[in-house]
Amino acid sequence: MTNKKSFFLAVAIPLFILLAMTIKPQATVLFGKEVVLETKAYDPTDLFRGDYVAINFAITDVPKSKVPLSIDEVYNKNLYVSLKQEGKYYVVDQVSETKPTQGVYLKGKFQDSFNETNSYRVDYSLDKYFVEQGSGKDLEQESFKGGLEGTVRVLGGYGVLTGIVQR
């Protein structure tokens, strides 16, 4: 390989990585099913991605009664959480080890809950909504007044948080 070719390959690889990063989330935004979830929020900052609203969805706490597995099969494992619509919001229906064949479901990592003994805490990687610097405080205020709701696009167990608004 000539020097010129390998140089341009070295430039192309990072561009390719950037493009590849967008495929899964962009496909989800385009083709995923939209679900609305209940949420609470506050406003911290990340060094590289800037201000965000930290979000705690209601579906993050999954009651142990909905998990038909022993604690060893659950703790630190990635499981599928099926959702069902109740009124406006989607709530937890059931939990399974295998990918459900139908319905809306999210893949999440199960952990012990910090405050409740009767539920697991599930990490869906849907806990941050990035906003322009300084504007997170408003959403935080709204959140104290009566909560927010978040819209999430879901495709094959993968979710992308697309927006949060006042309830």
Added chain:
Amino acid sequence: MKRQITQANFSLVSKELDHFESSGLITEEQKTGILEIYEIKGGLNFIRVVVTIGAILVGLGILSFIASNWDGISHLIKLLIIFGVFGGVNLAGYMLSENNPKTGRSLIYLGTLAYGAGIFLIGQMYNFGGEFPTAFLLWSLGVLPMAFQLKDKYLMLFANFLFGVYLLGSFDQGFPYAGWAGVPITYLAFNYFDKSRLLLFFANLTSLSFILQIAIRYEAEGLHVALLFFFIGLVMYGAKHNFEPDIFRVQGNILFGVTGVILTFPDIWDVLVNVQSTRLVSILFALAFVGLLFFLIRKGNLISLIFVCITIFRYYTDTFAFLPKSLFFIVGGLLLLAFGFYFERMKTKGGTLA
């Protein structure tokens, strides 16, 4: 090939040779002959420093602009700007590499920072949750091809640093599997980049971080982890080999020093002995540890002296019961003074102890 030494060392050699010549030990021809062996190593170049700092500032500006998440322009336009800047500076860097190599190289450095900004922009666009250690893995992965292509050890160092951030950032995000590939690459790079000692230093640090992650993965007790690293440190310090021994000795010394101080804390021992005995065990360890450090100081090791000071300071801040502490320090200090005096007398009597 000529032997490369720094400007300062060259002046020392030539000054000493002048002295040998004037005292009649060597002739002028011999002096010139010896000086011809050497070549002054290129140190920091002013222009290189200026353009590199310039590139880093612009890069940090881009990273900070992305973090501001200014919504005057859309995410898509920002992504296109990042692609444009990345492509542009790399192209310019390539074209300048012939006639203005230093500026050219700094533009390529700028490109790696713009690439990183692109990763965080995408994280923002799709509201990726969690701590995002994968960002640093991907950043490192993207810097690597250019580092190898240009055989630039500073880019490689940056890639290694980013990989280290990924390893340590994965603390509560699951096991960093990329370590199995990444750690060998850091040593491969050391070999490929003309055996730069700086790279070996960081390759060793990466291995140690990865070992720590493996220990955490298997939920090893704090005591076992500390003991493991204490012994790794001792082996790195003490093992006899010809492969860059200085680097291994310094790293080993710092490693067993730090873990040794950690092991002087009683609470860490409660997995091995019952709670009543932890204090005794930790003090026995501390005595053995300080004994080892004194042994090494006698052999001329100054880093050990720092750890003796840290250990003493750690005990000084340990308790607010001042009376027993004052007794302990005065008795301990008097013992050391007495030992030192005894050794000094042995030495002046022609002994071989010190």
